[in-house]
Amino acid sequence: MPWRRRGALSFPGDGILKVTVVGAGTMGRGIAQVFAQVGNEVVLTDVYEKALSLARDSINTSLSKLAKKGELKENPDTVMSRIKITGKLEEGADSDIYVEAVIEKVETKRDVLQSISGIAKPDSIIATNTSSISITQLSAFVKFPERFIGLHFFNPVPVMKLVEIVRGERTPDSLVRKCFEIAKALGKDPVISQDFPGFISNRVLMPLIREAILVLEEGIATKNDIDKTLRLGMNHPMGPLELADFIGLDVTLDIMEVLYHEYGDPRFKPPITLRNLVNSGKLGRKTSEGFYKY
Ligand SMILES: NC(=O)c1ccc[n+]([C@@H]2O[C@H](COP(=O)([O-])OP(=O)(O)OC[C@H]3O[C@@H](n4cnc5c(N)ncnc54)[C@H](O)[C@@H]3O)[C@@H](O)[C@H]2O)c1
Numbered sequence: 001m002p003w004r005r006r007g008a009l010s011f012p013g014d015g016i017l018k019v020t021v022v023g024a025g026t027m028g029r030g031i032a033q034v035f036a037q038v039g040n041e042v043v044l045t046d047v048y049e050k051a052l053s054l055a056r057d058s059i060n061t062s063l064s065k066l067a068k069k070g071e072l073k074e075n076p077d078t079v080m081s082r083i084k085i086t087g088k089l090e091e092g093a094d095s096d097i098y099v100e101a102v103i104e105k106v107e108t109k110r111d112v113l114q115s116i117s118g119i120a121k122p123d124s125i126i127a128t129n130t131s132s133i134s135i136t137q138l139s140a141f142v143k144f145p146e147r148f149i150g151l152h153f154f155n156p157v158p159v160m161k162l163v164e165i166v167r168g169e170r171t172p173d174s175l176v177r178k179c180f181e182i183a184k185a186l187g188k189d190p191v192i193s194q195d196f197p198g199f200i201s202n203r204v205l206m207p208l209i210r211e212a213i214l215v216l217e218e219g220i221a222t223k224n225d226i227d228k229t230l231r232l233g234m235n236h237p238m239g240p241l242e243l244a245d246f247i248g249l250d251v252t253l254d255i256m257e258v259l260y261h262e263y264g265d266p267r268f269k270p271p272i273t274l275r276n277l278v279n280s281g282k283l284g285r286k287t288s289e290g291f292y293k294y
Helices: 026-037 049-068 076-080 106-119 135-139 173-185 201-217 223-234 240-247 249-263 272-279
Strands: 018-022 041-045 083-086 097-100 125-128 148-153 162-167 189-194
Touching: 018 026, 018 106, 026 041, 026 049, 026 076, 026 083, 026 148, 041 049, 049 076, 049 083, 097 106, 106 125, 106 135, 125 173, 135 148, 148 173, 162 173, 173 189, 201 223, 201 240, 201 249, 201 272, 223 240, 240 249, 249 272
Parallel strands: 018 041, 018 097, 041 083, 097 125, 125 148, 162 189
Antiparallel strands: 148 162
């Protein structure tokens, strides 16, 4: 794939054109897709072969759906041709922006951010899609912490309008502003959060999911009635148990663990039922079973 600067194609100001997304799971593949949809050349990488082939299938399916609905400006193949899916992180050398989207574990993110730092330019932006881990803590793993920021996309990325921009202690205003513009150029509607675990979204959402699981554990209502209550009574498009299945129960558990550890507050303590489901391999939609069967 020829990497070339073509001026400010999608991003106001200075035309960020080469983007590397590390982690080709649920989030990484969606993030790669939205960057490619607005004209950028994207490298999508993962350590697991299977994740790479699943990512290719999932992006193809998503692009076809968007094209059928008339929501894609170009042919799906043209968008796909901008995404290089590879097991080799080095293919992402000298990117203008890196988005780390690997599992929600500090040690894994540390290793990945250190590897990214080894191939990035001094002025590359390095962003993390973490749902809960401190941006300031993660910034210690990159060479230039003043180029590091949280860009928290939502699932499914091509559909969800929100991006939470999270400012670490060493993130300058100029980078926050730039990322705001980048998110807008991707067709998103961003919000800005200070660096507190869970930011805005998961600080509010995780206690809700936790409480719904406790209502189930205590036998107060069935899972269907708990979800129905939030859907029909509070106008949520999905109930909290359905949403946890959609996020991934492993990801939900990891986020609760981080919040509980950081705040030490029992309102974030992971319920036993959640732990049991994860330990038995029932991770939600991605494994065809979680609170529900799919
Ligand atoms: N699932 C959601 O709804 C959601 C929403 C917003 C943010 N997030 C965050 O996005 C990140 C990814 O979540 P996900 O749901 O995509 O998880 P996922 O489990 O679907 O995907 C994670 C991917 O990371 C890969 N990976 C693991 N170690 C790696 C390494 N060393 N190098 C490269 N790839 C590696 C795995 O193979 C996997 O494909 C997490 O930080 C999560 O908290 C998730």
